[in-house]
Amino acid sequence: MPSFVVHRNGQAASAAELAPLAFAGYAHFTAMQVRGSRIRGLDLHLDRLRSASMELFGRALPDDRVRTFLREALRVGPADLSLTATVYPSEGEFTAAGADVEPELLVRTGPAADGPQGPLALAVVEHERVLPAVKHVGEVAKTYFLRQAVGQGFDDAAFVDRRGRFSEGTIWNLAFWDGTAVVWPEAEILIGTTMAVVRRQLDRLGVPQRVQEVRPPDLPRLAGAVVMNSWTPGVPVHRIGSVPMPAAPSFHEVLHRAWHAEPRTAP
Known part of the structure; x- marks a missing residue:
């Protein structure tokens, strides 16, 4: 049975850690299809996460840390999968906390998808x-x-x-x-x-x-x-x-x- 993950900052996320995020709305994400444990446009996904974090939080996770967290999620799953990386503030919503708190990264994987055929x-x-x-x-x-x-x-x-x-x-x-x-x-x-x-x-x-x-x-x-x-x-x-x-x-x-x-x- 394929293994899919929910990781917070590179580690398996607990229910207690996920509960505050269930209906949270102050976050941004990128979604990608992974094939053969590789990603098209990885540089663009990293750029997206970095620029959106600066816009929303005033600071961003370093690219090398993001890549480490992505690698860890891919390591324990099948070669082909869907992956969503979501960046959110550790202090939660509805707060005026500044850029002195580093954001968190939630990585979720699931079955690979190709979208509808259309038209x-x-x-x-x-x-x-x-x-x-x-x-x-x-x-x-x-x-x-x-x-x-x-x-x-x-x-x-x-x-x-x-x-x-x-x-x-x-x-x-x-x-x-x-x-x-x-x-x-x-x-x-x-x-x-x-x-x-x-x-x-x-x-x-x-x-x-x-x-x-x-x-x-x-x-x-x-x-x-x-x-x-x-x-x-x-x-x-x-x-x-x-x-x-x-x-x-x-x-x-x-x-x-x-x-x-x-x-x-x-x-």
């Missing part, structure tokens, strides 16, 4: 996340709008901001295709690690890409759409709101090619 239909919802550049926990709106979308016959939701620009999905980044280039929506968003890996590998492969504002009236002029996250570099989207999106197998192929061009590294 997906996305409802269009106006919503803007607080601190959009931080992958923080406790975002009730994401699950709420997902459930609302499913209740309306969709598979998930895509967000537009107050200016009517597409930004991201509930747990996804959005990407579009104009027939020759990848189009990333211009808005206040979380740059996902998969998105960042794909972008740098598209550059290396010489595939055109650009960032521009995309609004619902622009959709009929586009040649494809996908969502992506730590599970996958691209799940096809066949409808956004009432607008059908064309199948774009060449788009999906180039995203997956870019993703697989990124080498996996060990923590």
